[in-house]
Amino acid sequence: MLDETLDDAKERMSATVEALKREMAGVRTGRAATGLVDNLRVDYFGSEMPLNQLAQISVGDARLLVIQPWDKNAVDPIAKAIQNSDLSISPNIDGAIIRLNLPPLTEERRRDLVKSVKARGEESKVTIRSIRRDAQDMIRTIEKDGDASQDDCQRAQKDLQKLTDGSVAIIETEAAAKGEEVMQV
Incomplete structure (x- = not known):
């Protein structure tokens, strides 16, 4: 039961990261892509x-x-x-x-694009945290129902936090890299 919950959370977090990567590919930079x-x-x-x-x-x-x-x-x-x-x-x-x-981007337009990239990154992080919250609720329910021991549930919570931290780090890296790419002249 705990493994299924963690697998589902991992799958949903990966899908969120992939969606962000696809969206970042569509953000205009100074070069044609x-x-x-x-x-x-x-x-x-x-x-x-x-x-x-x-x-x-x-x-x-x-x-x-x-x-x-x-x-x-x-x-x-x-x-x-x-x-x-x-x-x-x-x-x-x-x-x-x-x-x-593709005409060259103005400095003002570049800054606006960086803001939108950061905003999209933040939205993705909120989605990741929402997935974590859902999984935590599920783990608590499993523990309350007695389907798993308290130690197993605590271990699952730690694993879930590691998944969340890893996904958030990837999102921050993607957003920062795209922001730098947009600001290059």
Whole structure:
């Protein structure tokens, strides 16, 4: 019972960390990165699809993303999705190829992005702590019901705290690294 509770907490914490990593990949830095548009949702023939399932995305140079749709009919919906996104980039359509020129970020915009990265990191840490609280409640219930000894439950609490500390450390490292990357000119 205790092992199942710890495994569930570990799985949920790992999922939270992975979600943060995916979200951080989409944060704009000074350089072009495919992560900016990979999961951009495109309305394609009535269904919402991620851009990376509709086109090949590549980095042309430090400030250029090249998007080559597999279907020429997807060019306009992709361009529309890019314009409607929060990227603030106008797509250049050249036949069946879409080019995204990324202008340099201003100092003010960089600071705003760092603030949002830190805020997202804090949200992830709150989620981790919520998972810990749920697992602690479950461990207390197991102990109260007499399904495990007090020593086993205390050991499980310590293991849970180690899991929490490890996940929070990973989140802090990811957020700090992304913040530094955004501030690089």
